[in-house]
Amino acid sequence: MDERTALAELADRLPDAGDDCAVVDGQVVTTDMLHERTDFPDGTSRYTAGWRAVGASLSDVAAMGADATAAVAAYGAPSFDPDELGAFVDGARDVCESVGGEYVGGDLDNHDEFTVATTALGTASDPILRSGASPGEAVCVTGTLGRSALALALFDRGDTEGANALFRFQPRVRAGVALRSHASAMMDSSDGLARSLHQLAEASDCGFAVEEPLPIDERVGAVAESDEERLELGAFFGEDFELVCTMPEAAVSAAREATPCPLHRIGTVTERGVTLDGEALPDRGYSH
Amino acid sequence: MDERTALAELADRLPDAGDDCAVVDGQVVTTDMLHERTDFPDGTSRYTAGWRAVGASLSDVAAMGADATAAVAAYGAPSFDPDELGAFVDGARDVCESVGGEYVGGDLDNHDEFTVATTALGTASDPILRSGASPGEAVCVTGTLGRSALALALFDRGDTEGANALFRFQPRVRAGVALRSHASAMMDSSDGLARSLHQLAEASDCGFAVEEPLPIDERVGAVAESDEERLELGAFFGEDFELVCTMPEAAVSAAREATPCPLHRIGTVTERGVTLDGEALPDRGYSH
Numbered sequence: 358m359d360e361r362t363a364l365a366e367l368a369d370r371l372p373d374a375g376d377d378c379a380v381v382d383g384q385v386v387t388t389d390m391l392h393e394r395t396d397f398p399d400g401t402s403r404y405t406a407g408w409r410a411v412g413a414s415l416s417d418v419a420a421m422g423a424d425a426t427a428a429v430a431a432y433g434a435p436s437f438d439p440d441e442l443g444a445f446v447d448g449a450r451d452v453c454e455s456v457g458g459e460y461v462g463g464d465l466d467n468h469d470e471f472t473v474a475t476t477a478l479g480t481a482s483d484p485i486l487r488s489g490a491s492p493g494e495a496v497c498v499t500g501t502l503g504r505s506a507l508a509l510a511l512f513d514r515g516d517t518e519g520a521n522a523l524f525r526f527q528p529r530v531r532a533g534v535a536l537r538s539h540a541s542a543m544m545d546s547s548d549g550l551a552r553s554l555h556q557l558a559e560a561s562d563c564g565f566a567v568e569e570p571l572p573i574d575e576r577v578g579a580v581a582e583s584d585e586e587r588l589e590l591g592a593f594f595g596e597d598f599e600l601v602c603t604m605p606e607a608a609v610s611a612a613r614e615a616t617p618c619p620l621h622r623i624g625t626v627t628e629r630g631v632t633l634d635g636e637a638l639p640d641r642g643y644s645h
Numbered sequence: 646m647d648e649r650t651a652l653a654e655l656a657d658r659l660p661d662a663g664d665d666c667a668v669v670d671g672q673v674v675t676t677d678m679l680h681e682r683t684d685f686p687d688g689t690s691r692y693t694a695g696w697r698a699v700g701a702s703l704s705d706v707a708a709m710g711a712d713a714t715a716a717v718a719a720y721g722a723p724s725f726d727p728d729e730l731g732a733f734v735d736g737a738r739d740v741c742e743s744v745g746g747e748y749v750g751g752d753l754d755n756h757d758e759f760t761v762a763t764t765a766l767g768t769a770s771d772p773i774l775r776s777g778a779s780p781g782e783a784v785c786v787t788g789t790l791g792r793s794a795l796a797l798a799l800f801d802r803g804d805t806e807g808a809n810a811l812f813r814f815q816p817r818v819r820a821g822v823a824l825r826s827h828a829s830a831m832m833d834s835s836d837g838l839a840r841s842l843h844q845l846a847e848a849s850d851c852g853f854a855v856e857e858p859l860p861i862d863e864r865v866g867a868v869a870e871s872d873e874e875r876l877e878l879g880a881f882f883g884e885d886f887e888l889v890c891t892m893p894e895a896a897v898s899a900a901r902e903a904t905p906c907p908l909h910r911i912g913t914v915t916e917r918g919v920t921l922d923g924e925a926l927p928d929r930g931y932s933h
Binding site for chain 1 (some may be wrong): 646647648650651652654658662663667669670672674675676677678679680683688714715717718719720721725726727730731734735738747748749750751752754755756757758760762764766821852874
């Protein structure tokens with residue numbers, strides 16, 4: 358049974374789960390587990406690992422339109438090299454500080470494979486859920502897509518420095534806060550744009566008609582060998598940690614002005630079906 | 646480098662860490678990673694694993710004298726059997742409900758070894774730290790000691806049901822809340838009574854003179870082959886998740902009355918040194 362099916366099976370037991378964060382008394386909380394073999398390619402520095410692991414949880418806080426307050430991490434490794442551990446903590450602390458939150462420590466655990474579990478907390482009196490989109494609205498995405506796919510290509514080519522820099526994405530917490538007075542539904546694109554649109558469509562009982570050009574990072578074109586591969590890396594690969602959101606068409610201009618990063622209108626909310634340039638957009642992407 | 650040395654190395658980077666929980670804006674937060682080989686012996690049911698993993702974090706919340714609000718868990722396993730996963734979630738939910746908190750879900754991750762990372766949250770306007778003990782006060786412990794050591798002996802003997810029942814300890818959240826108007830310092834005994842006393846002594850710059858009899862579970866006598874082994878299992882083995890706290894002698898009687906579980910006075914706070922019946926009590930115990 359894969360993770361999506363297992364999560365669906367748990368829905369009865371956990372009625373409040375299923376969004377980017379759980380909401381408890383005006384507070385949002387989210388947790389993620391990452392491990393070396395699938396999440397940290399050869400060449401990932403421990404500073405980058407700390408930044409990225411904590412950043413992944415902060416991205417879920419951002420997706421609720423919440424202010425980030427704090428994060429913790431449990432760090433499992435075969436040994437505790439002080440330089441590696443210190444670098445990890447520096448990365449974790451710096452990514453928290455970049456969004457106005459505080460990294461407050463965690464746990465150490467002897468573990469065969471380098472494994473990190475992070476938890477982030479935030480506050481939002483009126484969090485943005487995945488379920489609020491309505492037909493006729495616009496659908497938008499922050500920043501650019503395909504950077505994690507690009508980073509993996511750079512790791513493969515031995516450009517470790519460039520790859521690490523791309524891997525240290527900026528969690529969109531400030532953008533999420535700016536969007537909360539405009540957005541009707543929101544989530545992060547950690548599973549890829551295509552799958553995120555399908556998840557939003559299911560939660561909001563709607564569809565999406567998306568049109569190219571998508572805001573795919575221009576450097577992705579340099580590593581992709583065809584337009585198809587460019588789309589694969591930009592829309593399906595995932596792990597971009599951008600925000601995908603919906604809002605009334607009339608709100609797009611003000612939202613774009615308020616958001617401290619690019620905000621691209623990529624299409625409209627429809628009654629049903631998810632399409633790209635009129636063709637069905639498959640529901641596939643990154644499975645964590 | 647072991648976990649304790651590594652944590653000491655991190656002290657400069659994380660000045661707010663080092664207690665059972667971190668404190669952020671009147672909220673307490675703690676995280677723990679547990680894994681199959683060291684934390685869940687053969688025979689541990691997934692219901693017990695969910696209870697115990699989330700319970701370990703709730704015990705840290707208890708140690709701050711905080712009310713428990715919520716917990717999350719990241720669940721890593723080679724496959725997601727719906728019965729196992731459901732049982733885990735039931736255990737996690739039930740232990741939260743037993744202390745008035747809410748289990749709000751988490752993350753699933755494909756992982757070779759069954760690994761769980763839990764985070765618990767609580768609120769306390771004036772949390773009890775490890776650093777408040779003063780010479781002349783009494784030192785007390787809740788409940789009984791040695792139950793996890795006893796559980797391991799039962800797992801070894803094939804009494805899986807008895808062992809699982811002992812493994813599902815009651816996190817002392819309600820006791821911690823009752824103690825917060827009395828206790829000057831508090832922590833949980835997850836590393837064993839001996840090591841906990843040394844940690845309290847270091848944080849409070851004091852010592853302890855402890856006297857037998859210690860409140861060691863009477864069933865421990867049945868599996869221990871000598872008085873020495875009984876003390877080993879009761880005071881050093883750890884993983885008991887009881888509260889160790891200090892308070893003025895005059896407060897002990899009222900604290901005992903307010904606490905919804907047994908509270909045993911085991912000795913007094915001194916200027917320095919940790920002793921049991923006048924002999925030095927070694928600083929050793931469970932290393933997580």
